[in-house]
Amino acid sequence: MNEVPETKDAVVKRSARSVFIISISLLLVSLATIVYSIQQTSVSDFHFNPFAILSFLPLAVNVFIIVMIMRLRARSEESVWFVMYVCALSVACLGEGLQRLSVQPEGALFWFHLNSIGFAIMPMAYYLFAFSYVKPLRLQSPLLIPSLFISAGIIIFYFSSTGLFFATDPSSAFYMPWGYNALTTNWFPILLIWIEMLMGVALLTLIRFYRRTSSDLLKRQSRVYIWAILIPLVGGTITDGILPLFGINSIVPSSLFLSTVTSIFAYYGLHKYRSFQINPAEFAANVISTMQEAVIVTGSDYKIDFVNKEAERLFGISSAELTGQHISNGFVPESWAAITHHHKPAADPTKDDPIDKLLAINGAGEQVPVNVYTSLLDEGKQNEAYIFIIADISDITESYHQLEASTARIRSQNDMLQQNQITMQRLLQESKDLQEQLRHEKENVEHTVEVRTAELREARDELKASDQLKSEFIMLSSHNLRTPLTIMRGSIEMLTNDESASAQQKTMINVLASSTERLGEFVEDLLTIATLEAGDQSKLTPTKLGDIVAPLIKEARTMAEAKDILFTDVQAQDDIYVNANALRLRGAIRNILHNAVHFTSKGQIMMKIDVTDDTCRIVVSDTGIGIAADELPKLFTKFHRGTSTMEFNYEGEGIGLYLTKLVVEEHHGQITADSVLGSGTTLTVSLPRVTPS
DSSP, X not given: OOOOOOOHHHXXXXXXXXXXXXXXXXXXXXXXXXXXXXTOTTTSOBOOXXXXXXXXXXXXXXXXXXXXXXXXXXXXXXXXXXXXXHHHHHHHHHHHHHHHHXXXXXXXXXXXXXXXXXXXXXXXXXXXXXXHHHSOGGGSOTTHHHHHHHHHHHHHHHHHHSSSSBOOOGGGOEEETTEEEOOBOTTHHHHHXXXXXXXXXXXXXXXXXXXXXXXXXXXXXXXXXXXXXXXXXXXXXXXXXXXXXXXXXXXXXXXXXHHXXXXXXXXXXXXXXXXXXXXXXXXXXXXXXXXXXXXXXXXXXXXXXXXXXXXXXXXXXXHHHHTTSBGGGGBOHHHHHHHHHHTSTTSXXXXXXXXXXXXXXXXXXXXXXXXXXXXXXXXXXXXXXXXXXXXXXHHHHHHHHXXXXXXXXXXXXXXXXXXXXXXXXXXXXHHHHHHHHXXXXXXXXXXXXXXXXXXXXXXXXXXXXXXXXXXXXXXXXXXXXXXHHHHHHHHHHHHHXXXXXXXXXXXXXXXXXXHHHHHHXXXXXXXXXXXXXTTOOOOOEEEEHHHHHHHHHHHHHHHHHHTTOEEEEEOOOTXXXXXXXXXXXXXXXXXXXXXXXXXXXXXXXXXXXXXXXXXXXXXXXXXXXXXXXXXXXXXXXXXXXXXXGGGGTOOOOSOHHHHHHHHHHHTTOEEEEEEETTTEEEXXXXXXXXXXX
16 A cells, blocks of 8 residues: 655654654753752752853743744744754753852763753754755755764763763862863864864855845845854854863853854844745745746735745846835735735635736736735744735737637638528539549649659660760770871881981971870770779789889979979888789879979979878878869869869860779779869878788
8 A cells, every 4th residue: 555645744743743852851851950969969069150140141041032932833844953952052051050150070060961962962953954944854865863863862972971072080170260161082072073063064054055045035044044153153163162172271161152142043033034934945945936927925914025036027126126015016906905805814815726817017017917826824823924826827818819809700700601601512612623623633743753754764774875885985996096096106206216307397296296195195094994984993912102102203303393393202111002003003193293293383292191000191282273162072073174274274184183083992092182272282092001911
């Protein structure tokens, strides 16, 4: 069977009952101790000491505060722990006062042990008070409270039953004007650390909450608690902790007197800022601040104590300006009358039924339609508070008006349709005819798409066949041109060796030889392209990269020096091998170097080879004319010539870099280009590196 979870009131009541039992136990221990002392001459032998007033006056103040808090019937978690703190402080004040009145050192040490009970419980109770103020303890670790009580019990045992923290031998007690005091031992710093750690963490918790909260009321509340703990924490630590630790006992111990300041501050906050009724643990202000509705908390006099960010936005007024105002100022008189009627004794003010169709007034004097939910937080007649949740329904109201207008329009249209049934039937028939027509049109379009698709497939196949035919034609033509070119080269060579030819004839023969050589290279390039496009791959063998590029570097340097261009190179190591057709790869790299020299008028050309474990990169950079960004993607396409090459009278056919790309890909590599128009070009050939067997 599933267990029913405890409600918040049940948890608070259970906590209040537990702390009440502990507080009564403290009082009973004190009474039992007093009764025991009456029977012991050594502990009941007193004489007047004016310094005892510093203990009994705080005792009277704390007892008065306990009575007042009980009369207010405050039942929140933080009020429960605060009552426990004041009870422990009262016991400590009683023990300290009787200690100062004692004539014998035995009696002073006896009452000093009673004082220890309060000293052990006070920091624990204030620590729990600070934590429950910020966040309900039921949402924190279930081991927190038991571990603190066990620790406090251990401290009380060693404090009162042993001489671990203070010397218990009466002969070691020393007398001061304010009575007998016990000497501290080497373990006294542990007790001091216990007290300072709990009080310090409580102080840091309150400071952190003060910096994070956005509520002015909660800031004022937390500021009171910070000062309440800061004064005794600093003053008491000095007079009762640090000075005795260093053997300085000439200052009156004032920690209990200063701790009473904490009680006074808290009681002041209870009346001034409604502490124990309006606090973050009770209303979760940080969550309320993120609500989409405006939240306002008032006292029983309807004066505003707390507003969230949405309330500031709704009324157009800051939190500081709203705090302290009467909430009726935010509504038109008729709406406020409806709210007060809802709060009459005959009505049930704890109901959360909405009061709708109200009008709020924002800072600009405009009326805003709202729904209001109200609830009464009853902590006794003097402590009741009202919570107002105000929902802005401007958008809903506007939508409702639009909906009404749309409804009226639809009704009018329905009336017209009912009066024109014949027209409606005709429109329906026309709609059916139109749908039928659309269906036929759709069928025609689908048929047309199928026909066009078939035609496109046929055109694609024809284009592929044409491309195949073109490639075969180029290959066949290239083969057929080799024979006449060979004959032409032989004839030109014979004419070149004819010594009887005139100078003009020799010039013509040289031009003819150069043109024939260019034509032969073009034919060979076309034949290579046709071969590679057909998918025929040449045999690749492991070859030293240096053997391939060395003659090319010498050739490129000679060409560059002829144009007064600086040529630099960084060659690879001798043991770099690649799988290559040396003739084709050398021709591809020659194309890159010739282009770099040809399109560079001044500056330099650099060739370097970078090597990694599995790749070698041949990089050729120049400071030539560069390539436009829109032409860079076309650089490695067939028969492409850039527009910037016209000024160089470039006589190439536009297949050099296309052939280079095919050769590099045949070698399982890739070629890339990076160029800026007017600043030069960098071509990079990446080839896989191999290790010869």
